[in-house]
Amino acid sequence: MESYSYADAVRSALKQPYCLHDRSEKKPVFLNFSVSNIEKQINDKFPLPELKKIHDDSGSFWFSNEFPTPETLDFKNTINNLSKLSTNLRSRGVSIITGEGCLLSCxxxxxxxxxxxxxxxxDPRLLHLSQQLIVSLPTVSIREETxxxxxxxxxxxxxVIEFYPARGEEIHTQYSDNRNGMxxxxxxxxxxxxxxxxxxCSLCKIIPVHADFFAKKDMLELAKIINKNNxxxxxxxxxNVMEYFQAFYTENPFCGIVTGFDPSYHxxxxxxxxxxxxxxxxxxxxxLFTSVCCKKNYQKELYSLARKNSDAVIAQLAERFSSSSSTLLPADxxxxxxxxxxxxxxxxxxxRLTLSHLTYSEAVELQKQRSTxxxxxxxxxxxxxNVIIEFLTIIDTAITGQLTAEPNINRLSAPIPEINIR
Structure with missing residues (x-):
């Protein structure tokens, strides 16, 4: 029987259900994969609210602001790293972006x-705006940008209900800043x-996902779709989602878990x-910066990003109490x-963020300072x-979690799961 190459599978995927080469039997195996099928699954689990049911109650980050303020904050560097992958098309591949994510530039x-x-x-308004822009982009000339x-x-x-005129000005301003920055x-x-x-636009389908990275249910459902379809x-x-650590803990009230429970948890x-x-x-x-890394280091980087923001809050508070150090130990x-x-x-x-990756030695010192x-x-x-009780319960939970475990182990537990792609 004529062999079916990976290149053939890639070309075939653009026209029909995906065909995977089964090396053991030397014949194509159809797995009923199609972008439209994935889109339907996403729409079923993460329906995008209709515009007429949305209230315009706040501003939004309509376009990414990851452009050069200092030299280190430059999404163009991320695009350059992305372009290095361009020689290897994954017909079953997906990219996950947050918000507008410089989509119009990458x-x-x-x-x-x-x-x-x-x-x-x-924010469903942001997703609707991006969809409007992407859908109409293929027929626009360069003179019709405005x-x-x-x-x-x-x-x-x-x-949108009660869409304020100032919101349109906000969108224009952010678009202009993004355009100039990129x-x-x-x-x-x-x-x-x-x-x-x-x-x-004709090669890559943009699928809006009305979901929250801080919601357990949303991330589990999205993971199921990714795993189910291989x-x-x-x-x-x-x-910079991880910088909004307060939003994460508001979305996830204390339920007895401290160790490892940082904004990257879900x-x-x-x-x-x-x-x-x-x-x-x-x-x-x-x-300020933008950066990229491999999967192996991602969890550590995301935690460090969240912790940096929390430490900034604590440092501001420490100044009020005449603390001599801007970098405090967990007990302090x-x-x-x-x-x-x-x-x-x-x-x-x-x-909770400060104690989420407490080390053994830090737990010992925290125990000494508990009465103070x-x-x-x-x-x-x-x-x-009641607040005092919960505050102390969080501390006690963190201490117990570390002192009953082996000392000096890596506290960045629960690694990001890995999927094997053939």
């Missing part, structure tokens, strides 16, 4: 490595780049492969938090009885 490169992009965001953007805004504004990579930077992006995550960009359910290119950014606390940080008059939601979030921390809590007039 779509040509994405289309060379995958046939689908999961555009994940909890008309193209205005029509998308008008579509959103006409249907330079030659932006789709309207030149005729040639526009043609490349328009071609990419999809390979080629590229993932969480941007993201770890997403199955990445060893070759997945992982991107992330720091946009709220200096030093807990004492600072016990004295603060900040809203408990922020205090608790910083506490308790006294500070009771002396703080802004903290009530």
């Amino acid at each position: 779509l040509p490169e994405l289309s060379q490595v995958c046939r689908m992009v999961f555009q994940v965001d909890h 008309i193209w953007l205005d029509q998308a805004i008008k579509k959103i504004g006409h249907e 330079g030659r990579y932006h789709c309207f930077s030149s005729e040639q780049r526009l043609k490349e992006t328009q071609k990419a 999809i390979e995550v080629v590229f993932i960009n969480l941007s 993201v770890r359910n997403l199955p990445l492969s060893k070759s997945t290119l992982c991107a992330f950014s720091s946009l709220r606390v200096t030093p 940080a807990c004492l600072v938090l016990a004295k603060t008059a900040y809203p408990y939601s922020l205090t608790q979030a910083s506490l 921390i308790e006294a500070a809590l009771k002396a703080n007039r802004c903290i009530k009885g």
Whole structure:
């Protein structure tokens, strides 16, 4: 029987259900894979609310701001790293991006490595705007850029409830900043780049995913779809999602888990492969940067990003209490938090993040300081009885989790699962 090569499978995938070469039997095996089928599964699990049912109640990050403020904050470097993957198209590959994710500037490169992009965001207005722009882009000339953007805004504004005129101005401003920041990579930077992006629109399907990276159910459902269809995550960009640690802990109230429970906790359910290119950014606390790494180091990098933001909060608080150090040990940080008059939601979030990767030696020191921390809590007039109990319970849980485990082990547990792609 005539052999069926991988190249044949790639070409076939663009026209019909995916055909995988089974080396043992030397014949094609059809797995009923199609982009439209994946899109249906996504729509079933993550339905995008209709515009007419959405209230315009706040601003949004309509376009990525990962462009050069300092030299280290430059998404163009991420695109360059992405282009290095372009020689290896994965017909079952998907890229996962957060929000707009510089989509209008990196779509040509994405289309060379995958046939689908999961555009994940909890703001349905942003997802609708991106869809409007992408759907209409293939028929637009370079002279119609402003008309193209205005029509998308008008579509959103006409249907969203109480869409304020200032929101349109906000979109225009962010678009202009993004366009200027991305330079030659932006789709309207030149005729040639526009043609490349328009071609990419026909090669790569952008699928909106109305989901939250901080929600356990959402990440488990998305992981199920990826695993069920044997999809390979080629590229993932969480941007600066991990910097919103308070939102993570608000979404996930304390339920007895401290160790390992940081903002990347539910993201770890997403199955990445060893070759997945992982991107992330720091946009709220200096030093600002964008960066990429391999799957092996991703969890550590995401935790460090969240911790950097929490440490900045604690450092600001420490200055009020004349602390001589801006980098505090967990025990010292807990004492600072016990004295603060900040809203408990922020205090608790910083506490849980600080203790999420406590080391054995740090736990020993924290145990020594527990009575001092308790006294500070009771002396703080802004903290009530139930809050004191929960605060101390979080500390005790963290201490117990470390002192009953083997000392000096790697605390970055629960690694990101890996999917094997044939």
